[in-house]
Amino acid sequence: MSADPSADRQEADQSAAARTVPLARGLSAKLLLLTIAFVLLAEVLIFLPSVASYRMAWLKERLGTAAAVSVVLVQGDPQSLSRSAQDDVLAAMGATAIAVRDGGVSRLLAVADMPPSVDEHIAVADTGMAEAIAGALDTLVFGGERMLRVYGPVGDSDKEFELIMPDRRLREAMLTYSRTVALIALLLSLVTATLVYAAIDRIMIRPIRAMTRSMLSFSQAPDDPSRVISPAARADEIGVAERELSMMQERLQRMLAEQKHLADLGLAVSKINHDMRNILASAQLMSDRLRQAKDPAVQAFAPKLLRTLDRAVAYSEGVLAYGRTQEAPPARRRLRLRRLVEEVHGLLDIGEGIEFVNAVPPDFEIDADADQLFRLLTNLARNAVQAMAADTESALVRRLTVSAERKGSVSRILIADTGPGLPPKARENLFAAFRGSARSGGTGLGLAIAQELARAHGGGVELVESVGGRTVFAVTIPDQPVRLEAARGILRRPA
CATH class of the missing domain: 3.30.565.10 (Histidine kinase-like ATPase, C-terminal domain)
Structure with missing residues (x-):
């Protein structure tokens, strides 16, 4: 035993702290964080095709508006439309030029300020999902100052419409959409994580925590039958673990009881052994005197008596050895x-x-x-x-x-x-x-x-x-x- 009570208390406190799991390091906190992380990861994987589809839909909508304006201009006289009216139409659409291709002939219907070059050509009818995702990421990261040429048929028309436009409005719309999706994803991840956490906490974490408390409590007093866990009537792995833990604790209690019996037996024999050896020593002296008798029956009986007394001494020591250690090698x-x-x-x-x-x-x-x-x-x-x-x-x-x-x-x-x-x-x-x-x-x-x-x-x-x-x-x-x-x-x- 330690001579310093404060050292014993400190060691007990350290042992208790080692047996206690902080909330931040517990399974519940880890489960909640992992659920949020995995839901956000799933949302990221969903976000990429979603924002790409939004970009293509936005461009198709603008191209459809351009097609409607083109029909009006083609049926009328494009030259009769004043410059200010053309600018108003193009400004409303966020474009700099509108053109239509019919029968291999391209006609420029309205133009505000024709750019010297176009940075990206987008065929809305022939763009695949992988190309659309790459284009969406490119617009989000590097866009805002580039010129786009968007072209393709609209509806069942055999005409092909073209739209020259900057990507500033497109990028702003995509950023607004991305923020909305991110907020919804975060809210969805929190709700999902809470529901998953509540379900798994009730189904798994609480029973595991109860088994942990039972093991810690059992280790403090393994001879107390009330410390044995009471398994729930469950047919899953948790139920099997609880039943196995209960049976293991019961077996350990029986083993401890047997060891205590053996220890008590060894202690009792050790107390008796000293007096028994003295009594048997006296009996051995008397048997030695019996050897001197001339009676043939006594002479035949005396060696057996000596062997019996020797074995009696060995048996008392053997029982003590059984309760204390193992048998000697034969x-x-x-x-x-x-x-x-x-x-x-x-x-x-x-x-x-x-x-x-x-x-x-x-x-x-x-x-x-x-x-x-x-x-x-x-x-x-x-x-x-x-x-x-x-x-x-x-x-x-x-x-x-x-x-x-x-x-x-x-x-x-x-x-x-x-x-x-x-x-x-x-x-x-x-x-x-x-x-x-x-x-x-x-x-x-x-x-x-x-x-x-x-x-x-x-x-x-x-x-x-x-x-x-x-x-x-x-x-x-x-x-x-x-x-x-x-x-x-x-x-x-x-x-």
């Missing part, structure tokens, strides 16, 4: 399995009416750690005996059979009993400590320890069969692999 040797099974039989507290059958062949050898394999078989055999001991019906066959077989370099030990079988809950949590017990009040540590010891040998424990009247566990232990260097050394030795 010290593997070649063993005669039948003799080891006989020792397991001698240690079991088998009640009346239960038969123990050692069906292991006398010459069967296995490559394993003697103490760890003894513990493994003892746990499995004791579970079988306890399951059969619960049946008190005298007519029932209660038999525990231990057999073995070898397939190549793999040894397989079968522990079969005629008990009632495992209940479904025990089969679901078969090798889980504190959850895999088939008896009321059991801890389930026996199968968990057996599985850990078998895996330390590179094998495993599996439930082969479990029905009423027959339960079979199989322990698989492969021989340890031969080191390549050692095998080469043996092959190189002279015969």
Whole structure:
């Protein structure tokens, strides 16, 4: 613990700040800005063909007006129109000259001030969209001081009308149109962004924010069941995420509870272990005196008693090690399995009416750690005996059979009993400590320890069969692999 309370408070404040997302950096703000940006981008893509179409429509309208004036002038006498009248007509249209081409003959109908040159020729009937967009951008950026020649047919007339005009009015009209479109686009983007934001915020952001708060709250007190998120009844990805998060939090709570059980078990065993070792030491002294007795029965019994006491000490330390750390690596040797099974039989507290059958062949050898394999078989055999001991019906066959077989370099030990079988809950949590017990009040540590010891040998424990009247566990232990260097050394030795 830190000696400076202010430093602890500062560290807590920094941790809280790291867990809090500012509004400006949150998903909501990012979503709103991205929506506005994307809508504006879409409006820009729409604006280009729109302003190009507006430019061509404006020019066609002027050309149509010029065509109407041309019809009047052609039917009358263009020379009879005074100069001031021609100027008024051209000024109203924003043009400097009007001409008509009929049958290959071009006639100048009205002219105010003929320019020396024309900057751009626009055929309103033959201009494509790409060319129109390029022309619109050119007019917006560089226009205002250039002269245009606009020509083409109007309606069903076979005549072609021409209009010479400056582009100043056209550019002013396009700028006004662009400002209107930009304002509408901005307003549309804000409305769209607001609607999209409100919809996505309700559908996605709020549930994600709720999951974030749940995870932060759960991390502060993971053992509190009220901190587990309550998933909504949704069938989409958010609903799946909420349900998975809820199940993960529940599994984590169970794991923490199991770890707490293991820690409590380790603490309890560590308190008991000291006194138990003293008691067993006294028992070992008394057993040493029993060796001096001349009674043959006592002489035969004393070594078994010593081995049992040694194993009792090792078991208390092994339970403590299981609650605290992992098992030690196995010290593997070649063993005669039948003799080891006989020792397991001698240690079991088998009640009346239960038969123990050692069906292991006398010459069967296995490559394993003697103490760890003894513990493994003892746990499995004791579970079988306890399951059969619960049946008190005298007519029932209660038999525990231990057999073995070898397939190549793999040894397989079968522990079969005629008990009632495992209940479904025990089969679901078969090798889980504190959850895999088939008896009321059991801890389930026996199968968990057996599985850990078998895996330390590179094998495993599996439930082969479990029905009423027959339960079979199989322990698989492969021989340890031969080191390549050692095998080469043996092959190189002279015969």
